[in-house]
Amino acid sequence: MKLLKIRCLTVYFFCSIVVAHAADSKPTWQAEWERTVKAAEEEGRLTVYIAGYGALIDSGVFQKAYPKIKVASVTGSGTQLAPRIVAERRCEKYLADVYSGGGTSLYQSLYLGKMLDPIKPALILPEVIDPTKWWDGKQKYVDREGRYIFVYEGNVATGASPAYNTNLINAKDYKSLWDFLNPKLKGKIVSPDIRRVRGNGPSVQYLYYHPDLGPEFLRRFYGEMDVTLTADVRQAVDWLAAGKFALSMPTQSSFTSKAKAQGLPVDEFDPHHFKEGASLSVAFGQVGLMNRAPHPNAAKVFVNWLLSREGQSAFQRIISTPGEAKNSRRIDVPKDHIPAAERRSDGTKYFDPDDLNSRDMTPVTQLMDDIFASKK
Numbered sequence: 001m002k003l004l005k006i007r008c009l010t011v012y013f014f015c016s017i018v019v020a021h022a023a024d025s026k027p028t029w030q031a032e033w034e035r036t037v038k039a040a041e042e043e044g045r046l047t048v049y050i051a052g053y054g055a056l057i058d059s060g061v062f063q064k065a066y067p068k069i070k071v072a073s074v075t076g077s078g079t080q081l082a083p084r085i086v087a088e089r090r091c092e093k094y095l096a097d098v099y100s101g102g103g104t105s106l107y108q109s110l111y112l113g114k115m116l117d118p119i120k121p122a123l124i125l126p127e128v129i130d131p132t133k134w135w136d137g138k139q140k141y142v143d144r145e146g147r148y149i150f151v152y153e154g155n156v157a158t159g160a161s162p163a164y165n166t167n168l169i170n171a172k173d174y175k176s177l178w179d180f181l182n183p184k185l186k187g188k189i190v191s192p193d194i195r196r197v198r199g200n201g202p203s204v205q206y207l208y209y210h211p212d213l214g215p216e217f218l219r220r221f222y223g224e225m226d227v228t229l230t231a232d233v234r235q236a237v238d239w240l241a242a243g244k245f246a247l248s249m250p251t252q253s254s255f256t257s258k259a260k261a262q263g264l265p266v267d268e269f270d271p272h273h274f275k276e277g278a279s280l281s282v283a284f285g286q287v288g289l290m291n292r293a294p295h296p297n298a299a300k301v302f303v304n305w306l307l308s309r310e311g312q313s314a315f316q317r318i319i320s321t322p323g324e325a326k327n328s329r330r331i332d333v334p335k336d337h338i339p340a341a342e343r344r345s346d347g348t349k350y351f352d353p354d355d356l357n358s359r360d361m362t363p364v365t366q367l368m369d370d371i372f373a374s375k376k
Helices: 002-024 028-043 054-058 061-065 078-090 103-111 177-181 201-209 214-224 233-242 253-261 296-307 309-319 362-375
Strands: 045-051 070-076 098-101 155-158 163-165 189-192 228-230 266-268 278-281 286-290
Touching: 028 045, 028 296, 045 054, 045 078, 045 296, 054 061, 054 070, 054 309, 061 070, 061 296, 061 309, 070 078, 078 098, 078 103, 098 103, 098 296, 103 286, 163 233, 177 214, 189 233, 201 214, 201 278, 201 362, 214 362, 228 233, 233 253, 233 266, 253 266, 286 296, 296 309
Parallel strands: 045 070, 045 098, 189 228
Antiparallel strands: 098 286, 155 278, 163 266
């Protein structure tokens, strides 16, 4: 009997060790993730300042995945949200946990203003960290340290975003953007004033920094072609549809697509139409973590979810429209909704408007001021 008790105790002790070892052998990332989620649920709240893609928060998909974290969103344009955060912080109000939006607000205002925490150390999920899950085999950051601003969107776009009246222009006649200097287009071109109209930054960067275009192209295009400037992008597309102008450049796809869907005679050029090649547009698909955030753990949970396969699938599904398909930089999410001409192609070199060497808009604005001053 005594021997049996000893054996039973031995078995019990052995089993206890096995169970304890099993618990201790949990992957490091999983233990960290569970601690982070638990801490986030104790915080119970999350505030996301989001430009352009507020519908992603409004859809409730994150809330459904993490019901114990109550999500609040503050929406608007980057030119509204970034100054709002700056003003709040001047009053010692630290309200934002996460900022998602365009590069100008994130980089110029929040990153250079030292209002961000590095997002890279906050990424926990293996599927988010794994570079093979992302296009070109790497995660993309657009700050100088490569730690603060994560880019999750990459849409193939016609670099300069020109649109045209299909009754007045035959797309086959234009193989290069330099062909827009054809004298027969003189006085028939409308353009948003790129010094004052927001939303055209990537197109302007393409025109100025592309090695085959550059300042000389802009001088000739705006200096020789009697281009009509407007402060209203929608108005430019309306004029294009009415036949008042044959070409608009740059143009925002959302307005052109809507007009085309209404049966109006407007269209955009295929992204790969011109010999200068296509660009990758990130639109509002960048995210950063605010420093001094009131709910830092909830912020970590959100960005890991957003950059996961689940989060990026939701992003594509919710934000895409019939005329403007959104393309995550993750390569393991469905791409069936993206037209063939707008899908990224391995081995193709795209102009990157978010490259640190092509972000500065100051010389572009100065050039445009000089061009129009010389025409007075």
